[in-house]
Amino acid sequence: MGEYLKPLPSKNLDDKPLWDSCKNHSMALQRCASCGQFRYPPRSLCPNCHATETEWRPVSGRGRVYVSLVMCHSYGPAWEKDVPYNVSIIELEEGVKMWSNVIGCPPDEVKIGDAVVLVYEDVTEEISLPKFRPAGHQTP
């Protein structure tokens, strides 16, 4: 396995718990301890109620595709072998949306509304990225 050439999260004070939880294959999201709203990306202030107290809650890992794109243009050598690849916005059961990739199926087959489940891609010693694969069947 060669050197990993794609961009990696830089892990700052706000989001380190997120990336550490992904490393442990148990993604946790930041939740406001005051109003209970989940938020993503992690930030130090609740945009809903301005409380600063937060807790980190493991997510169910279930979500739905909110947008599905097929990236056909390569933005550099690191992506050349990947195009065309899927980029999606996933809406998690917890109510937040995140950018990710739906993997394990051809990129064109990913449709808005598809049920997906969280998987992890261990890309370096330090970083595991949260990705998604189609849930076996689609529920109405």
Add this chain to the structure above:
Amino acid sequence: MNPKGACTIVGVGETAVGKLPEMTTLGVQLEAIGRAVKDAGLGPKDIDGLLAIQPSNDPQRSYALTVAQAAGIHPSYATDLAIGGATPVAMVAHAVMAIVTGLCSTVVCVLGHKQATGRLEPRHGRLRDGNEDFEEPFGLLGAPAVHACVAARHMHEFGTKSEQFAAVAVAMRRHASLNANATMRKPITIQDVLESRWVVKPFHLLDCCLVSDGAGAVVVTSADRAHDFPKPPVYIWGFGEGHIAGPLQSSSLTTLGGKQASEMAYRMAGVRPKDMDFAQIYDCFTAIVMVTLEDYGFCAKGEGGPWVENGRIEIGGDLPVNTHGGLLSQGHIEGMLHITEAVKQLRGHSVEPERQVNDAKLGIVSGHGASLSAHATLILGREKP
């Protein structure tokens, strides 16, 4: 106070657009400023306000002051604005605010960059957007992808077709074909758009704007002095802004900040969509034109697809859009040339006769940017309101 009609645009300047390898990034700003100030019949000593934006290919601190010093301007009001492609439209509004509050009397607004041949100027890094850590590791790269989300949701929610997005590109190209200062002048068909290569599905290459060098500038001053200048004044009737949550946080990707911004501008100006003789709509991607026309009330939400078809947004149609060819076909100067074109349309006798909107009295201009989050609206008129 309602600043409706308090200020006018009395000078516009444009550089050539396209590839300008022989000019620096600062050089393109200065050429546009020189032309705009001359167009207003003024000199550097007459300007006391300056609004600029850090060029993304050459970011530096307090850019407005760098530009002011190089242009021989000693402003009592100067700053950089930074709301992406909404910046030029917002600059004009900020100029009005500075003038009506007495901070200054005559403001130059300038935007220039060298995205085609200048990226990146030596010794500079790039400006970050701030969310890269949550985007780039997943290969979400480049402006087309975020905007393709709008197209994908519009297709999903309203059944919009690729052919309908393509109609926007075809109209912009037709207008560019009539503009001597446009980069892409060969007319195209719907089929050409659909057969161009995929960039990011659902966008084909011809759904995407150009990458250009160039600059534009406008001179804004008090309406009291409107007749002290060589060219007919163009009055600022209304403006507004609406900046929404990011694409992950927003409750919709098919209604953007243009709804709030345009409602504010219509209210200030006391006019309605049907009063507009033309529209200059920020067209970084075809779908954004459609969504903005809906947000501006020209048609109902979701009806933009059929609405833009069959030449309605072309010169001679109900609502000519981007009579200069826009970012899609004229060149990408982040919307500053949407404003200079609106001014020229309202002055009359300032563009090629084939693309002059007949008896243009009122026009609306949109600015959009910052990964779907920023929006600004401007309503301009030929007469004093």
